[in-house]
Amino acid sequence: xAVFFATYGSLxxxxxxxxxxxLSLYLPLLAGQLSLASPGFYALGGYVxxxxxxxxxxxxxxxxxxxxxxxxxxxxxxxxxxxxxSLLIVEMLVAGVLSAVLAIVLGLPALRLRGIYLLLAxxxxxxxxxxxxxxLDLTGGAIGIFNIPQPxxxxxxxxxxxxxxxxxxxxxxxxxxxxxxxxAFTAIREDELAAAAMGINxxxxxxxxxxxxxxxxxxxxxxxxxxxxxxxxxxxxxxAGITYLAFVLIGGSRTFLGPIIGGIVLYALPEVLRGLxxxxxxxxxxxxxxxxxxxxxYGLLLVLGTIFFPQGLIRPNLFRHRTVEATPRKIEQQ
Amino acid sequence: MRRIVARLSxxxxxxxxxxMACGAPTSSTTGTGATTSSTSSDTTTPATMTTTGGxxxxxxxxxxxxxxxxxxxxTTGGTTALSGDPVPLGVAVAETSNTAALGxxxxxxxxxxxxxxxxxxxxxxxxxxxxRQDTAGDENGAINAFNALINQSKVLGIVGPTLSQQAFAxxxxxxxxxxxxxxxxxxxxxxxxxxPYVARVSAPVAVVAPNAVxxxxxxxxxxxxxxxxxxxxxxxxxxxxxxxxxxxxxxAGLQLLPVQTFQTTDTDFTSQATSVLNQNPDLVIISGLAVxxxxxxxxxxxxGYKGLIIGGNGFNTPNIYPVCKAQCxxxxxxxxxxxxxxxxxxxxxxxxxxxxxxxxxxxxAAQAFAGVQVFVEAxxxxxxxxxxxxLSVEAARTAINDQLLKGKYQTPLGPISFTPExxxxxxxxxxxQVKMNADGATGKFVLLK
Numbered sequence: 001x002a003v004f005f006a007t008y009g010s011l012x013x014x015x016x017x018x019x020x021x022x023l024s025l026y027l028p029l030l031a032g033q034l035s036l037a038s039p040g041f042y043a044l045g046g047y048v049x050x051x052x053x054x055x056x057x058x059x060x061x062x063x064x065x066x067x068x069x070x071x072x073x074x075x076x077x078x079x080x081x082x083x084x085x086s087l088l089i090v091e092m093l094v095a096g097v098l099s100a101v102l103a104i105v106l107g108l109p110a111l112r113l114r115g116i117y118l119l120l121a122x123x124x125x126x127x128x129x130x131x132x133x134x135x136l137d138l139t140g141g142a143i144g145i146f147n148i149p150q151p152x153x154x155x156x157x158x159x160x161x162x163x164x165x166x167x168x169x170x171x172x173x174x175x176x177x178x179x180x181x182x183x184a185f186t187a188i189r190e191d192e193l194a195a196a197a198m199g200i201n202x203x204x205x206x207x208x209x210x211x212x213x214x215x216x217x218x219x220x221x222x223x224x225x226x227x228x229x230x231x232x233x234x235x236x237x238x239x240a241g242i243t244y245l246a247f248v249l250i251g252g253s254r255t256f257l258g259p260i261i262g263g264i265v266l267y268a269l270p271e272v273l274r275g276l277x278x279x280x281x282x283x284x285x286x287x288x289x290x291x292x293x294x295x296x297x298y299g300l301l302l303v304l305g306t307i308f309f310p311q312g313l314i315r316p317n318l319f320r321h322r323t324v325e326a327t328p329r330k331i332e333q334q
Numbered sequence: 335m336r337r338i339v340a341r342l343s344x345x346x347x348x349x350x351x352x353x354m355a356c357g358a359p360t361s362s363t364t365g366t367g368a369t370t371s372s373t374s375s376d377t378t379t380p381a382t383m384t385t386t387g388g389x390x391x392x393x394x395x396x397x398x399x400x401x402x403x404x405x406x407x408x409t410t411g412g413t414t415a416l417s418g419d420p421v422p423l424g425v426a427v428a429e430t431s432n433t434a435a436l437g438x439x440x441x442x443x444x445x446x447x448x449x450x451x452x453x454x455x456x457x458x459x460x461x462x463x464x465x466r467q468d469t470a471g472d473e474n475g476a477i478n479a480f481n482a483l484i485n486q487s488k489v490l491g492i493v494g495p496t497l498s499q500q501a502f503a504x505x506x507x508x509x510x511x512x513x514x515x516x517x518x519x520x521x522x523x524x525x526x527x528x529x530p531y532v533a534r535v536s537a538p539v540a541v542v543a544p545n546a547v548x549x550x551x552x553x554x555x556x557x558x559x560x561x562x563x564x565x566x567x568x569x570x571x572x573x574x575x576x577x578x579x580x581x582x583x584x585x586a587g588l589q590l591l592p593v594q595t596f597q598t599t600d601t602d603f604t605s606q607a608t609s610v611l612n613q614n615p616d617l618v619i620i621s622g623l624a625v626x627x628x629x630x631x632x633x634x635x636x637x638g639y640k641g642l643i644i645g646g647n648g649f650n651t652p653n654i655y656p657v658c659k660a661q662c663x664x665x666x667x668x669x670x671x672x673x674x675x676x677x678x679x680x681x682x683x684x685x686x687x688x689x690x691x692x693x694x695x696x697x698x699a700a701q702a703f704a705g706v707q708v709f710v711e712a713x714x715x716x717x718x719x720x721x722x723x724x725l726s727v728e729a730a731r732t733a734i735n736d737q738l739l740k741g742k743y744q745t746p747l748g749p750i751s752f753t754p755e756x757x758x759x760x761x762x763x764x765x766x767q768v769k770m771n772a773d774g775a776t777g778k779f780v781l782l783k
Contacts, residue, residue: 003485003486006481006484006485006511007481007482007484007485007486008481009481010474010477010478010481010507011478011481014474130567131567134566134567135566141566141569141572142566142567142568142569142571142572143498143499143522143523143569143572143573144499144502144569146499146502146524146528147502147524147528150506155507228473228474228477228503229502229503229506230473230499230502230503232499232569233567234472234473234499235473271478274467274468274478274482275482275486278482278486278487291467291468292429292468294468295430295470
């Protein structure tokens with residue numbers, strides 16, 4: 001078991017992070033807005049973590065402590081080789097707030113666009129952010145920022161932050177889908193005109209959904225930067241956005257469980273195939289196919305998934321039992 | 335509720351099966367962690383060694399025993415003691431993704447190295463087994479590949495990963511686990527400083543680049559104004575251009591014209607080339623990769639630039655010939671490896687490479703070969719002092735790391751050694767000039783003395 005966790009500790013954490021990234025794409029989708037801006041906010045969050053932990057509160061090897069200085073004045077000191085978890089949470093807050101502000105600024109004009117044009121605008125945002133980070137010295141150019149300090153002794157330690165965060169965000173989305181705002185989102189998704197006619201403020205709700213996704217992506221970026229120990233402009237690119245979209249579409253885009261399961265399963269799949277190849281006693285040809293052809297098989301499974309599960313693996317009618325009972329009562333109350 | 339369970343059950347079954355599959359190797363790693371394809375035969379005698387070495391791949395080692403009975407050596411004493419054979423060395427490079435062009439060259443390099451060293455006695459009679467894991471092009475992939483090699487395959491060391499950015503992520507994992515890593519192509523600043531278990535055989539750009547400027551000044555002492563261009567989305571080019579600019583202004587005391595940037599994905603360089611030409615430089619220095627850099631050279635020449643051009647390390651591949659064709663002629667390139675170096679090991683390496691690929695070897699393959707070589711020689715030394723067989727995996731890894739940093743190696747790159755930190759000390763660097771053939775499609779690098 002120890003070997004299992006040593007081997008897959010970082011994978012487990014990355015899987016859960018992928019689930020949250022899928023969730024961050026799912027949130028705007030809930031209001032019918034297909035946006036690929038999540039990778040941009042993810043990259044932003046990563047840079048926030050990288051800059052704070054290596055530049056603002058750098059490790060002082062002489063004092064064996066992380067020291068936060070403002071000019072010559074010492075604001076705070078955290079001794080020990082491990083990066084303080086409290087600062088990690090501060091980074092998450094900073095990244096969340098920054099992402100929210102940027103998302104509102106970006107969302108107000110961008111969400112006037114619809115469908116494919118919004119998609120293009122968000123892709124452009126990701127590209128612009130990438131070029132900006134390549135040019136700035138603060139972000140380390142193409143090499144990026146490395147030696148980001150570790151808040152936990154082992155990779156699996158990140159689970160202490162990631163698991164609660166995933167549960168929290170899943171619970172948040174679960175509740176969201178059942179309150180007025182969430183229903184407004186669904187109404188916008190199903191028919192914008194009708195929703196507007198019902199008195200739903202379109203701009204407000206669209207920007208809100210977009211911002212919630214952005215905040216989540218930014219927070220995930222913070223954890224990700226620490227867990228991979230380095231951050232650069234190759235993180236959170238357009239390609240990554242497409243991958244997250246695949247998580248949502250294969251997982252299922254009509255219930256919050258879809259992106260979570262999709263993110264976890266699809267992210268793990270190539271590594272599971274790698275693991276399968278290492279099973280002793282497997283014929284050599286099969287082992288080679290699993291190891292070297294794992295990305296081909298991954299692609300194949302994606303294609304088969306879209307053909308046989310066009311609505312995603314997890315569909316709301318999996319849980320029809322409960323919703324059928326619940327819905328009429330809610331309607332009566334309103 | 336029952337219906338939910340009924341509908342989810344196929345998923346659960348598949349999930350459990352996959353989990354078991356993941357867990358399976360872990361339960362059986364106690365005895366023979368090293369061998370993935372089980373049934374290792376007892377090949378400790380020199381006679382059988384030659385048969386294993388003669389096989390093209392390590393996989394054939396298990397079957398080329400001829401008529402001799404194979405007694406299984408999979409049962410070993412302690413839980414962490416090394417099994418009889420072979421000696422596992424991990425290689426984690428980018429075999430897939432958009433970085434695969436680099437990684438594939440490295441795979442060729444390590445494949446040649448595995449055969450070469452097994453033909454030359456292995457690790458004092460025990461065969462070397464290279465275990466490869468694909469890192470793909472991203473950081474998480476490198477971390478996963480390293481974890482699989484370290485924990486599942488129980489390798490004694492790792493050659494990899496391909497990109498510097500990946501190294502910043504994955505080397506930390508290996509260093510924490512106390513597994514020696516040798517970077518075959520990580521040239522960015524700060525790699526050996528990641529930790530005591532991290533070293534590299536790839537010379538940092540700061541050392542290689544200035545030689546080309548010296549060579550250019552030798553060919554044309556009248557150089558005054560220098561134009562510099564670099565691919566701003568490429569980590570290597572970004573480091574390299576810094577070194578070039580410093581060499582021009584500080585070391586050589588030349589005038590640096592405003593720096594132009596481009597992207598490795600660009601194809602049209604008219605605006606950069608025009609603004610460079612307007613400033614009338616005597617020398618142009620380009621840090622980019624083969625395709626974009628080659629195109630830039632071509633367009634500079636087409637727009638009428640006549641002076642010298644220095645290409646960075648990204649140009650150090652025959653792949654530029656088809657891009658800039660006849661216009662490649664005269665291009666100066668700083669190299670950390672030259673296939674024209676005449677040493678026994680490089681002659682053998684070059685020949686093996688030519689036999690396999692029908693072309694001249696490049697720097698990436700040579701550095702990957704050197705990465706395996708330093709491990710092999712360190713393992714041999716450690717094995718001589720205390721047989722690796724008697725050491726636990728952990729002790730062997732530490733001993734190999736200590737020995738690795740102490741040794742001196744005659745590699746295809748020339749003689750190399752390491753600083754205590756793990757930085758490579760390489761004596762020979764080369765500057766080559768491209769000479770294109772009359773057909774404008776093929777050419778060669780001519781070494782400048």
